[in-house]
Amino acid sequence: MAVTEPLRHASTRTRVTVVNDGVRSERTDTLATEEPLEIRVQGPGQEMVQVAVTMRTPGGDFELACGFLFTEGLIVPGEVRRVAYCDNLPGEEQRYNVVSVTLERPFDAERLRRNFYANSSCGVCGKAALEDIEVRCEPVAPGPEVDLGLLVSLPDRLREAQTVFERTGGLHAAGLFSPEGEALAVREDVGRHNAVDKVIGERYLAGEVPASGTILQVSGRASFEIVQKAAVAGVPIVSAVSAPSSLAVEAAERFGMTLVGFVRDGRANVYTHPERVPA
Secondary structure (H helix, E strand, C coil): CECCCCCCCCEEEEEEEEEECCEEEEEEEEEECCEEEEEEEECCCCCCEEEEEEEECCCCHHHHHHHHHHHCCCCCCCCEEEEEECCCCCCCCCCCCEEEEEECCCCCHHHHHHHHHHHHCCCCCHHHHHHHHHHHCCCCCCCCCCCHHHHHHHHHHHHHCCHHHHHHCCCEEEEEECCCCCEEEEEEECCHHHHHHHHHHHHHHCCCCCCCCCEEEECCCECHHHHHHHHHCCCCEEEECCCECHHHHHHHHHCCCEEEEEEECCEEEECCCHHHCCC
C-alpha cells in the first residue's frame, strides 16, 4: 500500500549567537525542521488533485497524508491503494515534499470543495462545525475505563518518546495509548494537528480504525480540531497537558468522548463523560 519513505531529517543544524549577561558566544544549535508538504489524491482513471499544503516536520509523511484525508472526511477506511512521493514533477528536483495517494475508488472532488469551503468560510459558527462532524462520524463507542493514576502518567510517557523534542525543544507531540498505558503510536511535528494526523494515519495504514479503546494524549491544549479528528477516528478519550477550548468541550460532550485537560502534577480536570475515569 505504502512505498517505503526515504530517511528524512526532522532536525536541522544552524549557527547561533548566544548572549548571556552581556557576554556573546557562538555555538551550533539544533532546530526542528519545517518544510511544506503537498497532498495529492487520485482515483482510478483520474488526474491527480491537489488537496492541501501543510507545513510539517519531515517523517511520517505518508501517515500524515492519510491521517489528514481520513480525519477531514475525504477518504474512508480501506480505500487507499498506494501512497508514494510524486516522482513525475517535470523540471523539479525530488525534494520529497509532494505525496500522492491513489484510491481504490474514484475521488469525490466535490466533497473536497464542500469540506474546505465549510472549514474556511468566514462566519461559520460552532453549531455548523459540530453538524459537519455529525455527517462524517457516529458517537464513539462506550468504554474503556482508565485509572486516574495511569492517565496522569501519560504526559511523561509521551515526553519520553519525543526524541526530536529532546534535541530541539520545538515540537508538539501526540500519542495513542492503550488503557494499560502501552504506547501504540507516538509522533512529533511542528504542527499539533499534524502530529494527531500522523498517529491516526499510522492506525489507518495498519487497518486499525476506528481506534476504539484508545487514549489520545497531546502535548499542548485540546482544540476543537483535535477533538474533531479524534471523533472521526473513534478515539473515546482525549487527554491534554493544557486547557481545552469551549467548542472542544461541546464537541466531546456531543460525541460521547471523555475530554481531560490540565493533565499534570498528578491531577487532571475531566470536562466530559467522567464515567471513563472512575474515582
